[in-house]
Amino acid sequence: MPAPLPRVAAAPSVPAPLLRVAAALLVVGMIVGVGTPAAAAPVLPEDSPGCLQAPQSVETGIPWPQSRLGAERAWPLTRGDGVTVAIVDTGIGADSPQLRGRVMRGVDLTKGGSPRADNDCFGHGTFIAGIIGAAPAAGTGFTGVAPGVRLLPVRVANSMEDGTAGLLAKGVRAAVDAGADVVNISASTSSPEASLVAAIRYAEEKDVVVVAAAANGAQQAKTVAYPAALPTVLAVGAIDASGALADFSQQGKHLGLTAPGVDVVSVGPGGPGHWQGSGTSYAVPFVVGVAALVRAYRPKLTAAEVRHRLIATSDHPALALPDPGFGWGVVNPSAAVSSVLPEEDGTGGVAAPLTAVRPDLPPPDPIGPTVAALGAGLAIVLIGMVCLLTVLMPAGHRRGWRPARVAEVRRSPPP
Template sequence: MRGGHAVRRRLLLPGAAALLLAAGGLAHPPAADAAEPCRRAVTGEELPSGAGPLPLIEQLGLRQAWDLATGSGVTVAVIDSGVDARHPDLTGSVRRGSEFTIVRDATGYSRTTPEPEQDCEGHGTAVAGLVAARRAEGDRMTGVAPGAAVYPVRIADGVERATTEILAAAIDDAVAAGAGVINLSLAVPTDYEPIREAVARAVEADVVVVAAAGNEGNQGISGGRMYPAAYDGVLAVGAVGNDGQPLDSSNAGPWVDLAGYGADLAVVAPGGTGYRVESGTSFAAAQVSGTAALVRSRFPGLTAAEVARRLTDSATPVGGGRNDRTGAGLVDPFGALTDLGPAEAAEAPAARVPVRPLPPDEPLLGPTTATALAVSGGLLLAVVLGLLGAPAARRAARRGWRTGPDAAGDPLPAAAPARLDWLDGGDSRPDPRNRKR
């Protein structure tokens, strides 16, 4: 039922559990008043000495995205096997959540508060770490939204054994807790009414609902749809490998919206300070949930539908365009934070450059300035004319301001005699050889 505890793990329910879900929760296993301690707890190992930054940081362009948002102020509900809040990378990021246990009464379940360390399988802790783990030294580990909070909703008997009523109640509980995003890393091949109605209530409450597409490769699944991923209003997430190509195990269909990385991911492990390696659409879904938290943090005025549209509009297409394996493409956190669609432009003043109004159409020079320039120009013209006329004035003064020889007795140069007789159109133009010398 889980969408990716490991690639090799099938999502189809084993016989007894399938019958349990098919009965709509009317049949129950033995009653349990409280969750039993883990018979077997999953643990991890330390990262190798000198391990570099988490590859997802570069693959998803997270450093650029963190310059704009870290998920602060947003709560992501993780409905899963629980979350071990004691891990150092999750310190301060996990709220006290809820725990649902199967019981024999009218409701079919009881709700309690889990212990902070309660996660037997480690699946929920891994998902929570990919959503909101704090940045470790050297960025060896981090979540997509390291500033977000995680609200764990633990299914005490295991998600595979949960009734439809428990899953519906878990979704309602996450909504009541104020989650802005719900991560559902689980999948079943059948449309169950209680789960469908609970998802519809979450969507109606303006919550971004993210679900794994599942890891069956659509083999043996009637109709090819997996739920809750295929419900209206849910972001259905497939998985790609480190080469960006779809995983063969990732379920496909027109209901798949986008994809995340899902192969050989280092994830936070419960039970100490260790880590594990996991694969599957569960962990691709966690990356989309973290990205939704980034967008909700940066643009708190956007509706859940607008957030989902941002994620799909900004996704990087795989194989040249939309397809049934990866939907719109690989999730792009930085692109989701900077993409401005028509519906969101008004909600993103920080992402726009303000345009100043044009100045009024006024004359370049005011009256006082124009007058001053005219007077200055007149004076300059007078000076220039005075300088140019000075030689002529001096010659006129030597002649006593009369025509004729100047004061020194020098005659004025004679004008050349006019020869107009050859301008009458005849052939009487003088021969220059007959000039007197």
């Protein structure tokens, strides 16, 4: 799990425990033979090697990813209410205060698994769930992108040792069958195993948006990560606080979008408190959260149309797009929710066929419909004023601009 934050607020004064860094986390790629994990290296307390303990430090400010994306600008329109997001991972700690009340029972597919997955020994799935849907809380500026969503845990691993591509495929199917609208996959494999390809196809047939990590194998340029490289999956890379591509973020033609993935803050099981970590695993849930906002506000859009909208409204650097490192740009929550695309009709559906992954659009208006409504109101006021002046000005001219009538108020004489 990620390293603890350097800032500590309202935490008991105890000696900092020794920390050990595990080699990887939820590494499907290592199990099936590639060794390019999508997840950041976890840091576990030395005196608790089995399960991640409640974080002892609290992020009191606003973390840079939240400041950079500004998801709260979309919240007047939607907070993701009514949308179910599945995290195919290590479970979700329902006892985390900022997630409490919105974590479903879920599905545990691991060997000897429990009937539910709303607990998380390892902590990775909880960290991801927090980025997607952590509710605002007193004492911290950390919040999730879509704090109104329902969080569906699908456990396919309990540690770095027991993930497989086949189990990941079962997890995707279980998420779809449990009613997920969006699926987060922060894991990868180098082999497009038939069961995984079929599971992704099944998700697309059921109109479910699937978002996956591009992986952390930037040094292995020839390696392609799956399921991120499959055509109906939105692959996500990572940027740092300066806006530069993270040095570990894998590149390729399959890359769709980028999002914050360096020094990312989120919650862990228990709490209150926060952890911090880096990896393309942690860039994925930012895009997943935005997809949930779009699905809530524009329910008529299909999964393909949601992917198109996220790509078409992204912030893109001055590069030839698609760029092998940035894809089509950095996800933009407010623009993704509110922008009016020329190929969409007024009811939120798509009126024209999507002929390109990213059309040549002017920079999206992040305020969108709000500005349009204000403009319409102002136009009505101006029309009314013109009509009024059309009636009053000729009459005033005829009177030489003298008052039309002078009324005097006289007191009646006393009786």
